[in-house]
Amino acid sequence: MDRISALGAGTGTAIHTLSDYRHHLKRNMIQALDTIQANQITTLLFVVSKLDPIQKTLGTDYVLPLWAIDPTASNPIRVSIYRRSVESMPDVRGPGDIVYFEGAKTGLKDGKC
Numbered sequence: 001m002d003r004i005s006a007l008g009a010g011t012g013t014a015i016h017t018l019s020d021y022r023h024h025l026k027r028n029m030i031q032a033l034d035t036i037q038a039n040q041i042t043t044l045l046f047v048v049s050k051l052d053p054i055q056k057t058l059g060t061d062y063v064l065p066l067w068a069i070d071p072t073a074s075n076p077i078r079v080s081i082y083r084r085s086v087e088s089m090p091d092v093r094g095p096g097d098i099v100y101f102e103g104a105k106t107g108l109k110d111g112k113c
């Protein structure tokens with residue numbers, strides 16, 4: 001929670017409790033990880049808990065597999081970021097990085113969101 005608290009500190013918003021966090025998400029129209037559903041366009045804010053190397057898909061794209069966590073998620077959630085080139089991937093360097101996505105499209109993989 002310290003890293004998320006630091007986010008609010010720069011804008012004058014203190015985020016100390018789960019209730020504060022949910023209020024911050026709602027006010028900024030950010031989706032909490034525990035409320036994500038398939039086939040949505042949403043805004044996400046999360047902390048990377050684990051990161052795998054970028055991989056080539058069976059098609060023409062690349063995928064960056066990572067695990068995301070926020071104060072609403074009881075366990076890390078797998079996130080796969082797809083791009084047409086490695087150069088267009090977000091600059092995620094490792095665990096502890098904070099990631100913000102606007103206009104993220106959610107989907108199903110193996111029956112899970």
